[in-house]
Structures are given as structure tokens and as C-alpha cells.
Amino acid sequence: MSGPDGEYAASALRPYVITKGRSRPTRNTVGIEALLIAADPPRELPVSATREERALVRMCERLLSLVEAAAHLELPVSLVKVLASDLVDSGHLNARSSIPQAVLPESQLLQEVLDGLRRLR
Numbered sequence: 001m002s003g004p005d006g007e008y009a010a011s012a013l014r015p016y017v018i019t020k021g022r023s024r025p026t027r028n029t030v031g032i033e034a035l036l037i038a039a040d041p042p043r044e045l046p047v048s049a050t051r052e053e054r055a056l057v058r059m060c061e062r063l064l065s066l067v068e069a070a071a072h073l074e075l076p077v078s079l080v081k082v083l084a085s086d087l088v089d090s091g092h093l094n095a096r097s098s099i100p101q102a103v104l105p106e107s108q109l110l111q112e113v114l115d116g117l118r119r120l121r
Helices: 011-020 051-059 067-072 075-089 107-119
Strands: 035-038 093-096
Touching: 011 075, 035 051, 035 067, 051 067, 051 075, 067 075, 075 093
Parallel strands: none
Antiparallel strands: 035 093
16 A cells, blocks of 8 residues: 555545544554454454454454554555544554653653763763
8 A cells, every 4th residue: 555665655545544534543542562463352343444444453362562563554644543543442453551650750860861871972
């Protein structure tokens, strides 16, 4: 779906059709840093599911980041974010945050590291 120079080659209409006319998820917002995995036990997709939704669920049988999924599908991350959010809402995918909030360092520590690095110049 991408052109020889790596740019998205499909028309603007195609992403609009894939997301059923939406540019944002309806409820569940999956972040771009999210890790996706198919529901266990697997749930059958409805007949109306798009080939992109089917491919996304299939590739998420193993843990996969949203950005990696977008690269494999050769679709914009924003579009895959809408698809993934819909599939989380319907119970076909589970989304996990890649970095738990409790593990993030404090901003003061980050500032001290930055200041130390600047002194090394």
C-alpha cells in the first residue's frame, strides 16, 4: 500500500472507508505506545470486519506494539489506532501500556541527569 518512496500511496478516501468515517476512536483510546494482544480465548470477528481488522487481530496473536502493527499493515498510525481501539472495545484485542506509570522516573531525577550530561561537554 505504500509507494516506492515509502509514502502512503492510497487515496484519502481509503483510510476514511477503513475507519467507517471516523478520525478518532469512539470510546477506548489506545495510545501509540500500547502493546496489543489478541483476546484469549479468541473471539470470532463479525462478517462485516474489514480485512485490516482481520489482519490486525491475526498479527496480534503475539504481543505487538501499535506502531509495529501500523508498519506491518503499511497504514498510518492514526488509522491503526482507531482500528485497535474499536477491537479493544469489542473484546477482540487487549491493550497494555508498555511502561507502567509507577516505573517512570521523577522529573527531578531526569533534570539532574540532563544537567550532568550538559556538564560533560
